[in-house]
Amino acid sequence: xxxxxxxxxxxxxxxxxxxxxxxxxxxxxxxxxxxxxxxxxxxxxxxxxxxxxxxxxxxxxxxxxxxxxxxxxxxxxxxxxxxxxxxxxxxxxxxxxxxxxxxxxxxxxxxxxxxxxxxxxxxxxxxxxxxxxxxxxxxxxxxxxxxxxxxxxxxxxxxxxxxxxxxxxxxxxxxxxxxxxxxxxxxxxxxxxxxxxxxxxxxxxxxxxxxxxxxxxxxxxxxxxxxxxxxxxxxxxxxxxxxxxxxxxxxxxxxxxxxxxxxxxxxxxxxxxxxxxxxxxxxxx
Amino acid sequence: xxxxxxxxxxxxxxxxxxxxxxxxxxxxxxxxxxxxxxxxxxxxxxxxxxxxxxxxxxxxxxxxxxxxxxxxxxxxxxxxxxxxxxxxxxxxxxxxxxxxxxxxxxxxxxxxxxxxxxxxxxxxxxxxxxxxxxxxxxxxxxxxxxxxxxxxxxxxxxxxxxxxxxxxxxxxxxxxxxxxxxxxxxxxxxxxxxxxxxxxxxxxxxxxxxxxxxxxxxxxxxxxxxxxxxxxxxxxxxxxxxxxxxxxxxxxxxxxxxxxxxxxxxxxxxxxxxxxxxxxxxxxxxxxxxxxxxxxxxxxxxxxxxxxxxxxxxxxxxxxxxxxxxxxxxxxxxxxxxxxxxxxxxxxxxxxxxxxxxxxxxxxxxxxxxxxxxxxxx
Numbered sequence: 001x002x003x004x005x006x007x008x009x010x011x012x013x014x015x016x017x018x019x020x021x022x023x024x025x026x027x028x029x030x031x032x033x034x035x036x037x038x039x040x041x042x043x044x045x046x047x048x049x050x051x052x053x054x055x056x057x058x059x060x061x062x063x064x065x066x067x068x069x070x071x072x073x074x075x076x077x078x079x080x081x082x083x084x085x086x087x088x089x090x091x092x093x094x095x096x097x098x099x100x101x102x103x104x105x106x107x108x109x110x111x112x113x114x115x116x117x118x119x120x121x122x123x124x125x126x127x128x129x130x131x132x133x134x135x136x137x138x139x140x141x142x143x144x145x146x147x148x149x150x151x152x153x154x155x156x157x158x159x160x161x162x163x164x165x166x167x168x169x170x171x172x173x174x175x176x177x178x179x180x181x182x183x184x185x186x187x188x189x190x191x192x193x194x195x196x197x198x199x200x201x202x203x204x205x206x207x208x209x210x211x212x213x214x215x216x217x218x219x220x221x222x223x224x225x226x227x228x229x230x231x232x233x234x235x236x237x238x239x240x241x242x243x244x245x246x247x248x249x250x251x252x253x254x255x256x257x258x259x260x261x262x263x264x265x266x267x268x269x270x271x272x273x274x275x276x277x278x279x280x281x282x283x284x285x
Numbered sequence: 286x287x288x289x290x291x292x293x294x295x296x297x298x299x300x301x302x303x304x305x306x307x308x309x310x311x312x313x314x315x316x317x318x319x320x321x322x323x324x325x326x327x328x329x330x331x332x333x334x335x336x337x338x339x340x341x342x343x344x345x346x347x348x349x350x351x352x353x354x355x356x357x358x359x360x361x362x363x364x365x366x367x368x369x370x371x372x373x374x375x376x377x378x379x380x381x382x383x384x385x386x387x388x389x390x391x392x393x394x395x396x397x398x399x400x401x402x403x404x405x406x407x408x409x410x411x412x413x414x415x416x417x418x419x420x421x422x423x424x425x426x427x428x429x430x431x432x433x434x435x436x437x438x439x440x441x442x443x444x445x446x447x448x449x450x451x452x453x454x455x456x457x458x459x460x461x462x463x464x465x466x467x468x469x470x471x472x473x474x475x476x477x478x479x480x481x482x483x484x485x486x487x488x489x490x491x492x493x494x495x496x497x498x499x500x501x502x503x504x505x506x507x508x509x510x511x512x513x514x515x516x517x518x519x520x521x522x523x524x525x526x527x528x529x530x531x532x533x534x535x536x537x538x539x540x541x542x543x544x545x546x547x548x549x550x551x552x553x554x555x556x557x558x559x560x561x562x563x564x565x566x567x568x569x570x571x572x573x574x575x576x577x578x579x580x581x582x583x584x585x586x587x588x589x590x591x592x593x594x595x596x597x598x599x600x601x602x603x604x605x606x607x608x609x610x611x612x613x614x615x616x617x618x619x620x621x622x623x624x625x626x627x628x629x630x631x632x633x634x635x636x637x638x639x640x641x642x643x644x645x646x647x648x649x650x651x652x653x654x655x656x657x658x659x660x661x662x663x
Binding site: 182184185187188189190191192193194195198202203206207 | 448
């Protein structure tokens with residue numbers, strides 16, 4: 001019987017050579033690279049079909065672009081820091097000092113990932129807007145003439161909304177990392193004389209560093225490219241790169257400028273992504 | 286020896302050594318998880334500088350008792366005193382202890398020297414002192430040349446040495462060892478047991494609570510052994526005494542192998558500390574006192590204390606029929622039938638091994654056998 005099995009010829013294998021790679025390459029080219037090429041082409045070639053770098057340089061040297069770049073960087077960095085701080089605090093509580101119902105609260109926070117970003121902004125308008133619940137309560141409660149809470153229609157409103165929306169992107173990997181922290185390390189550290197803050201700083205955070213870097217980088221990427229929240233809040237003077245692209249393309253029909261800015265935005269995103277990959281590699285992620 | 290007698294003996298010796306400040310007392314300590322009692326009220330004392338091994342099967346409460354000393358579990362009742370001070374409500378970082386666990390629990394992102402310095406930094410020690418202590422601790426465990434390595438670059442045995450150095454560096458009042466050698470292979474384990482014994486010889490003032498399920502580790506290292514069963518202290522006593530004269534069936538069977546044969550007490554014999562008992566139709570003399578005539582007891586004798594040749598010392602002679610014989614290199618194990626009971630013998634040298642079914646004459650010394658009450662705390 002064993003011989004019979006040994007003599008059975010192996011099933012014929014389909015020999016595709018290198019052709020199996022063609023379909024994914026076609027999809028990648030068609031849906032990702034081709035649109036990028038179109039954007040680059042639109043940024044560098046004018047309506048007559050000639051190479052024209054002047055328009056691109058002009059928009060990239062403009063005050064509007066500089067302001068948008070600064071706004072984008074400031075909001076993205078502030079939101080990411082906020083997400084990491086909040087995610088870290090919540091993660092430490094959920095993982096190491098859980099209260100009854102902590103798991104449910106963590107799941108509720110998780111659901112923010114599934115919500116459209118503008119929905120959170122809309123909820124913020126109801127909560128903190130000029131005619132929102134908070135201002136309504138304060139004006140009627142304190143007998144004020146004007147609503148006292150006025151941060152929503154500023155960069156702070158954008159940052160708060162982004163922190164609310166993107167914190168789960170930090171919290172989720174952090175909780176996964178915290179669940180892998182060896183509890184006996186914490187116990188031994190504690191018995192050696194380390195108080196809770198030292199244990200967090202010297203035992204837990206180093207173990208969770210790859211998760212912090214991963215979650216933080218993802219937040220940075222998403223907040224750099226965030227469009228819905230900024231548009232929906234409509235804060236005065238808060239124009240970010242995605243909003244500037246929208247404004248140039250849709251409101252001013254200046255596609256060449258819009259595409260030039262888009263190229264910068266894409267380059268920025270790719271640079272951040274490379275940074276994230278390098279950090280993840282360095283940290284063993 | 287009864288548990289209460291052992292406790293009271295240790296408590297009096299404890300009073301003498303209390304000044305050392307590293308004695309540990311369990312005063313009616315009980316622990317419960319979600320209403321389920323995992324450690325029943327435990328009263329036990331560990332003298333300063335003593336090694337007490339806590340052994341018992343899984344779920345016996347030995348690790349829970351250790352964790353209560355560490356402050357990782359809050360007792361449902363009772364008090365824990367270290368150096369005479371009630372530490373029951375102190376957080377672990379204020380207890381002045383150190384611990385070595387089964388999986389080493391080294392901090393993987395820190396080098397060996399940083400791991401060893403961790404506790405000193407946490408306790409705010411001066412830089413010079415930290416450097417000196419790290420050096421000393423690594424030297425004690427023979428790891429000086431590995432100071433710059435990360436834990437992942439070390440073998441299991443080396444990592445455990447670093448874990449011990451880290452614990453010693455803070456000069457703990459009490460060192461807690463929670464199955465520290467369980468993750469090591471047999472050969473390294475043996476050498477680590479010897480190293481810990483040497484270490485304690487060098488640091489005689491260090492009190493050690495050693496939790497293990499390995500009886501040979503306990504017998505090698507411990508001054509005294511506490512045997513726990515089902516969350517309760519089943520027996521406690523000096524390692525040798527507990528091995529030679531186990532107070533109950535559980536202690537006899539958990540700490541090595543034992544023959545437990547039903548006997549009836551006949552009465553005290555002329556030599557003090559011995560009683561005559563009837564084993565089937567044979568009268569034998571065993572260690573014991575104050576045993577009432579006619580009482581049913583278990584005669585406890587270790588397999589290696591039985592021989593096939595008698596002499597003046599091994600004056601007890603019983604007959605048994607050999608049912609099995611297993612040669613295992615250095616030792617030969619014999620299993621014989623004596624009435625309804627099984628008798629196990631271990632012989633180191635048997636020039637002419639008996640055959641199965643052969644009637645054997647088995648000898649043992651009266652001082653190598655003692656009596657156990659069937660349901661005495663075990």
